[in-house]
Amino acid sequence: MEPESIEICPYNPHHRIPLSRFQYHLASCRKKNPKKAKKMASCKYNACHVVPIRKLAEHEATCVNRSSMEEEDALGPLQVSLPRPQNEDTLQVRWLSSPDIWNVDGANCHPMFVLKSFVPQKLVCESDIQESPGGDQCPEDPQTRTRKANF
Template identity: 80%
Template sequence: MEPEALEICPYNSQHRIPLRRFQYHLASCRRKNPQKAKKMASCKYNACHVLPIEKLEEPEAACVNRSTVEEEDSLSPLKKVIRPGE
């Protein structure tokens, strides 16, 4: 049996978390470190990608999950918003 891949927690670099528990761990660390959490942001393509706000733009532009999200958006039909009185 292969050892499970571990991710490094962005809130505490000493934490090594199995990928299957990573989102749960992120939420827990975010609550325990509110001051650090204010300085961090999640990638809009993958919530497990958490970086300092000022460093997010470049990795987000190169995110491997970006193409998947953009494909899903292009496949969904356009929705027209109808406002009352129109």
Template identity: 30%
Template sequence: MSEKYCGGPNFEEYVVCPYDKVHRIMPTRLAYHLTRCAKNFPSSKMVRCPFNTTHLHSVTNMQLHVIDCPDRAALERYKLPDSMPPAEPRPCEFNIACSEDWDAEPPAPTYDPKKYCETELVIRNPQGAPPAARRQFRERERRRFLESQRF
């Protein structure tokens, strides 16, 4: 069976049944459908592919299909793993000499946002402090801003 996809809205993923061309089936349900549909067509001379049971062809076309079946390579790779090429190309393994060490820590010091805000002119807002502590904090901040502006 050549899996022909039918056109129309939302029919991209449906497969046409080899017994009845009107039947359109999801690929995941095809094996189940073929066993049920074969009972309705007992006189058809369809033969199942030895590599994939969802591939159905006439007796005359089966010999050509067995030669070109896409699932044949998986079976042969399973039977003869050393003589067949791998299914996926192996990634190239080569090392490039490099003087950089990406695992080493950078020479820059770490960033401390609290220390930065204390030294630079950044408006801060104390969260969760009682009113008296917030008042003292705001007064300290005013003095700090005034002292830094004099220079």
């Protein structure tokens, strides 16, 4: 078995950590050393590169992981955008063509709910309506019904 490389903790140089555990150690050591953590910064190319803030720009200019990040940027990120409605007065709902696309902002993908009028009679079930002594039908108070059911 090949020996694993050992890294030195930037918060405490006496800490020698195997590379496979280095990220976990950095997180715990950062919490244990808040004063020193305020003076340190992480490299934008590799979060395991923690250097003093005053040396961060120098480190990022010479970081070994910089070239791999620049190659990824050269490929260009995939940009996705939804078409805007032509006329804002006419709201048209546009659905995504494929159900496999789940990470696109769905602001214009669902029909808009608008309550046009409130009709309480339509919200009462026929079984909830009682006949009053005068012959009028009125819905029973739901709280009264709940109290009766609890006793």
